[in-house]
Amino acid sequence: MSKLKVGVIGCGSISRYRHLPEYAANNLVEITAVCDIVELRADEMAEKYGAQAYTDYEKMLAEADIEIVSVCTPNYLHAPMSIAALNAGKHVLCEKPMATSQEDALAMIEAAKASGKKLMIAHNQRFVPSHAKARELIEKGEVGKIHSFRTAFGHPGPEGWSIDGKESWFFRKEEAFIGAMGDLGVHKTDLLRYLLGEEFVEVGAFVESSAKENSTVDDNAVCVLKSESGIVGTLAASWAYGREDNSTIIYGENAVLRLEDHPEYSLVVQYRNGETVNYELGKIQSNEDGGQNSTRVIETFVDSIVNDTVPPVNGEEGMKSLNVVLAALESSETKQIVQVKK
Template structure:
């Protein structure tokens, strides 16, 4: 079987610690090109992976022997680079949030359809074992009617993770567009849609900047969400959690409560109505606090979907729906009213 020849555009931390190592670990992939506007950075990465270095993504996309690309750039470049790559005949794995507007995301999906190429968005929480188990339990009816939920994703901020530290694009509105809600909250909107198996229809949100004095984007957001069937719950996203990362979700059902990634050992705890408690050690969720060795399964799904000529699990259409919840939360915060999605 011929290997998929891959290029990575943007060589910051998400590429360095997630995309590139996971591509390297996939035996069906050859990393052939990398691109970054910082010449020293891209040359170092190119040397590490024996790949061709580019400082202009247009030149990378002009290479006809590249089958697929990862777009790991600041948020405002996700759509233009992804569309250019699709138009150049490449499959695209784009980091989240997929775009900074509904219009951009729709244009990405139209480009993918026109090109007949896969567009996948890098939402990794669907692939976490505890999250997949929870979805199955809810689908099977074992948990009964879902009443409510609460989900959080927070840590100390991207300066601890980004290649540029406190000078990171994450804090700049003109490059990031949105802060913690787009960085972390969009992961949770995607996860909750996946676990609950339905769409959100309304949101009320407070989106604020309280911890990062130099940031021109939000660092803390709290949302109240309502699904199409009437399930209500809360979502919190923050760069202001100064101790250990919180990436937990709790689902309150008719027959049981599901506690996901809420315990350091047991990734899923089921507390049944009758008092029974079942604990599962299913492997930890990937964390910025950890050593980065836990695979996200995003790369494997992207490559497999290309080879099998099928729609990836987190398609551009799915990415758009998760983004629209975030955009509605921003509107709600600005208008001080509940916003329809």
């Protein structure tokens, strides 16, 4: 079978540390085109991966011999670039959050349906071994009825990760639209939906912009979420933590699951009868690992194309996770409990 040809739009940190190396490591694909409005960055990645460099994504879509496109650009460009790529007959892997509004997310989903091509959103938390094991235990009934949860995703901020440092688009509302909630919170809304196996219906949130100078987006948020069956819990997303915290705790009637909350064990199960089971399943990927651990996002996306299956985080899934974040922003602005859109 001939290899699937890939084009990557955006040559910043997420493509350098995640998309490009993971495509390069996959023997089912080859990187043939890269694009960035900063010519030097496009040229650098093109040379590294033996690809053609572009500074205009529309030119890349029209001219390059590609079947797959990764969209690794600022948030406000996710929808228009993904739609253009889908309309050009390409499969699309889009970074999160998939869009900056439900309307744009729906337009992406429609474009995927009309083109008959795959659309996947790069939510990587579902593929973390501890998270997959926790879902398995919940589905088997070992945890019993789930009553509550708390999850956090925080680190010192994108200036330590972004290729542009403190000048990054992450801090500009017109380009990012959402700050820590879009960068980190949306990962956790997706994870919780996956673990609990149900949707969130109501959100109450405090979303603040107090930790970063010269920033026009949120950087510190705490939300209370309620699921359709009445599970309530908290989600925190922050760019103000001194060290990364990517932990989740699920409280069930038979057991408490502690995910990524222990320095050695990626999953700790504390049963009601006093028994504790520790799992060493490998570390969760983080900004601090320099891209050493695979996210399995690329692998999963490529497999869905090769085997013609629905990507696990398709457009509909991405939109449901986005809608929880949009409801949190609305709640913070209105000081009301907000219903999550369906």
